[in-house]
Amino acid sequence: MTCRQMFRIAMLAGTVFAAPVAASAQQVEIGIAQPNLEHPYRVGGIERAKDWGAEHPDVKLTIVDGRRDSATQLSGVEDLITRHISAVVLSPNDSKALAPIADAAKRANVPLIIFDRKLDVPETDFAAFIGSDNIEMGRVAARFVIEKIGEEGKVIQLEGTPGASATVDRKQGFEEEMAKHPGITVVSYVGHYRLQEAVAAMEDAVTAHRDVKAVFAHNDTMAMGAAQVLEEQRLEGVATVGMDGAKEGCEGVASGRLTGSVYYPTMFPESLDLAMKVLAGETVEKMTFLDTPMITKETHDTYCK
Amino acid sequence: MSDGRNLSERTPMFAKGNLVAGAKDLMLRNIAVTGLLALIIISTFLSPYFLTVDNIFNVLRQWTMVGLIAIGLTYVIISGGIDLSGGAVLALATVVGALAAPIVGSAGMIAVVILVGAVCGYINGALITWGKVPPFVATLGMMTAARGLALILSEGRTLTADLAPEFVFAFGRGYLGPIPMPVLLTGIVFITAAVVLKYTVYGRHVCLVGDNPVGAHRSGIQVEGVIRSVYTLHGVLAAMAGLLFLGRLGVGEPTGGMLFELSGIAAVVIGGTPFVGGVGSILLTFVGLMVIGLTYNILNLLSVSPYAQDFARGVIIVVAVMFSIRREAKSRARR
Incomplete structure (x- = not known):
């Protein structure tokens, strides 16, 4: 010693x-x-x-x-x-x-x-x-969402930049897993992994889908943007799930604004x-x-x- | 463009006469206004959420930043130039603001950010007038350099800004009655810019410089000074957009405002301002901005596949500009 x-x-x-x-x-x-x-x-x-x-x-x-x-x-x-x-x-x-x-x-x-x-x-x-494995990350996120909201409800997916390999894989894993739960509806928007774009997309998304139960974003920046919109619009009890778990995701989870974040080493x-x-x-x-x-x-x- | 007609004849927005005839003329001759009305009517039928106060104010607030850049772009394009640096200057402004706020306080930060925007814009103007660099190239350089500087200053990170609650209220999250503060501020800038362009000597000089620089020079106008001033104005407005970004999102983001300059240019050209300069209208730029903004909005409200959305937007922009140019050509042929 x-x-x-x-x-x-x-x-x-x-x-x-x-x-x-x-x-x-x-x-x-x-x-x-x-x-x-x-x-x-x-x-x-x-x-x-x-x-x-x-x-x-x-x-x-x-x-x-x-x-x-x-x-x-x-x-x-x-x-x-x-x-x-x-x-x-x-x-x-x-x-x-x-x-x-x-x-x-x-x-x-x-x-x-x-x-x-x-x-x-x-x-x-x-x-x-x-x-x-980004595909596996998508599955992990999907399983977590199901665990939080149950077998029925609407989930908003905020996608990253279209065509990027991380976007394609995370989307694929998430949607594959969600397809096993027929009660779940996934609606997708693009946030380009950036805050301002995610906030704008989320505002439109919750205008059309007030009954949303969970938000899944392809990175934590977008998940934090979604959390901000939910807060502003006083929509409570919506699960917010991000990805990457870097400084932003960790702080988000610690402050309670994010329900969870899939850790990407x-x-x-x-x-x-x-x-x-x-x-x-x-x-x-x-x-x-x-x-x-x-x-x-x-x-x-x-x-x- | 120097075919002797004055602005009130060329842009129907300013045509004199009774209101109803004026409105009819406007509708017939300007595809942007007609298109916007059609878009609003169709969208109202397509989605029950579309024509609600909340949704309309959401859209207005989402497009305040691009709107400010589009105002600057209208001046620049009327003067016969182009500016690609708007989005990058916005990003630099947010980063500088986030770094400056804890040191100089919110009021000082506003001053610093506006100064940064003015310097970026002035450098563009100086490169173009003194350096004889074509506007496209000069502002392309500024676009790259300003974003690089934003990345250097932030070390590539998104910076959380420590802002006074009054600043956040006034520039981002506050409301005056039902009107979000950023919308109110941007509205004031739009009206001021429209009045300055139409009713002041300076505004007329900007048009003349774009229409006929030689004539402007011979009539004693400081052509190069006017050019530097419009780029400086553009820089200041892009920095103001950065302040709105900070107020709303609370962070300095070196990758923020990506491609805002292109949305801004699209708004200006849908509003019928020709690339060759000389004429243009701030109010029609606003109409163009709303055509783009409401297109995004309705596609989102209808949950159209994100990939199909980009395709649809591209088509709408091109079709809108094509029609506004055709109308222009036809109205000229009639004369």
Whole structure:
């Protein structure tokens, strides 16, 4: 016990005092390639990665921003591979456009860990994949809604940007599960994952459907917008379910404005731990799927930190 | 456009004569007004929720932000230009507002936000007049840069703003009787902008600059100054839209106001203001805005599939503009 405490203090001291010095003595460098750094989900992931970095002063983390552009991300990751970085943790902007990177990494003998979005290459071409299933998230949300409102009633679905893979999958999972309950009617509106659009759509939706029993939104931002409209229009007892469970969703659930939010893991620090295992030569699962549990008042403390 | 007719002959809105004949003329010659009335009548039959006070005020409030940008765009387009930066300046304004509110208080924040909008607009005007950059390119640059700046300042996050309750009341969630405050504010701006455009020397100068810049210059008008002023006005109005965004939603969102500039442009052109400039009407821009807003609303009330909605909106915008241009051409041919 004392030994562990001492070790912790030493670690902390190490992070604080030795950080500038450590930079020169590092051997391990991991590159983190995000498709963009403007989405809250991506920003949240980077923050957790930095927390992990603070706990591992011997590892240097280099972050590459894809700027929502496959070519930019591709050249950014190529540069990392050219300087023989220890490992690359990548969430591809596009599963096909980024495929050539797997070959480059293999030739340079740089382990490639894919997270969140898949890369369109054979399984032998990357070290490991870690992600979650958006279709399953939709099902989890649907089951939760049924649990809250029972077998009958009207549910408003606020969809994300049409055509985006997350939108398609979340919608599919939700509607598949809801189809098993003939008493439930789902009406869909598009909120583009944004607050203002969601508020406007929700205002129209509740004008036409005053008898709504639950709202399911493809992300927490839209769910919070829906909650605002319900509050303004004094519609009470409507279940509000969001998705992602980042800062916004956690706060929403804590304040009671959201009934629940389906947690979508940021994949950090799990993907970095995975990279370390690969670098240590351990055998790892090729495909890891992290759970997407429901964040509710009861489970809030477990998933929101 | 310099065919010698004055504005009251070209835009029926201002035609003199008795009221009934004026209204008939307006209906016949302006597809936007006719279209709006048709839309309202058809929608009333289609949905029992449509023609209710709550719903109409909801729609008006939803479109206040695009409305303010559309007012600025009407001035810019009449002066012969275009501005694509409205939505991005709105986003920048919300982010700056959310950051400034805890430091300088709500009154100071309003001043800072308006200043940011004015600076963005003035830079557009300066690039166009001094830099000789075409308006499309200059404002495209501003659109990208302002959104980038909003992302830098907010570090990509949605910022929760710490706002005084008075501000939230006045700019977002308050009501005066049945009228939401943002609707009241936007209404005042619409009326002021319409009066300024029609009855003041400045308004006439904007039209003349768009109609005949050389003639305007020779008659002693500071053409470049007028151009800078309309872009500055547009920036200020986009920032005001940002204030409404903050008041209503309580957050600074770097991705907010996406594509508002395009909805604004659609409202202006449905209102019959031609892209070549010289003429136009703020009131018809309002009509155009309502054509778009009520189309969204009725499709939502009818729970039309979201994917079919985009298709329908596109068709409606194009058809509306096509008819308003045809009418214009026909009325010219008759003369």
